[in-house]
Amino acid sequence: MDCNQILLLGLGIEAPWKLVEQRLDMDKQPHELHLEVKAERGAKYPCPVCGQACSAHDFQEKTWRHWNFFQHHCYIHAPVPRVKCQEHGVKRVEVPWARKGSAFTLLFEQAALVREMSVNAAARxxxxxxxxxxxxxxxxVGKAVSPFNLSDIEPVGLDEAASKRGRNYATVFIDTEKRQEPVVFATPGKGKQPLKQFSAFLDAHEGDPANIREAVFDMSPAFLSGVAEELPNPQVT
Structure with a gap:
């Protein structure tokens, strides 16, 4: 296995795409590794709508940031084609190493450290x-939340917690009947406003505020008022 094959494996790039050039820019700080990727000559590409193999109509140069190669910043450059599909017309293809509209590779996004530390620390x-x-x-997060179906949620617990130093709070709502992954909704702030946002979140995910039969929370006046306004039927615990 040569070095190009190793780089392609690390980048998650497959045929018809191939690595045609690599360049290390030592003048930049930090140093930058630039990888030029092109498809094989005469290659056909799937229409992003129907998947039909089509010839290239034209190309547009694009760049994506990849996970660091050792201590060097790594960038992928490629001419991305538009195909002319007989059924759907001219469409920009989607490259296999990045999601549509992103300036980062999928591997870069998957390697993000935000599950383990704050976004600021991970960004550094x-x-x-x-x-x-x-x-x-x-x-x-939006992709994970979009398929939520909350039509069967009935009991909820809610509480506020300090999210940073000072008077910064987040309010978290949980399904008190679930033992695993009970968190249903979380939003910055405390008091009545998070109840209004939770009610809207239920409506947007096939739930109904009127179905909430029990609400568990501390007896703060703001929570009591918010529950009374946004959740019409629960027993308050």
């Missing part, structure tokens, strides 16, 4: 801005 290690990392987190 990966050496990108925290805003760019937050966009990655928000995409995958």
């Amino acid at each position: 290690i990966i050496e990108i801005t925290d805003k760019r990392l937050w966009r990655i987190v928000e995409h995958y």
Whole structure:
């Protein structure tokens, strides 16, 4: 196995794409490894709508940040084709190493450290801005949350917790009947506003605030008022 094959394996790149050039820029700090990827000449690409193999119509150069190669920042560059599908017209293909619209490879996004530490700390290690990392987190959280079906949720528990130093809070809602993965919703803030957001979240995920039969929380006036306004039928514990 030669070095190109090892790099392709590490990048998650498969045929018809191949590595055609590699360049280490020692003038940058940190140093940058640039990898040029192209498809085989005359290759056909799947239409992103129907999957039909189509010829390239034209190309657009794109760049993605990959996970660091040792201590060097790593970038993939490739001419991404548009195909002309007989049924769906001209469409930009989706490359196998990155999700649509992202400037990062899938392996880079999967390697993010935000499950183990704060976004700011992870961004410092990966050496990108925290805003760019937050966009990655928000995409995958949204993707995970979108299929939630809360039509059968009846008992909820809620409480606030300090999320940072000072007067910064988050309110968390749990399904008190679930023993595993009980968290249903979490939002910045405390008091009445999180109840309004939770009610809207239920509506957006096939739930119904009127189905909540029990609410468990501390007896703060703001929680009592918020539950009375947003959850019409629960027994308060």
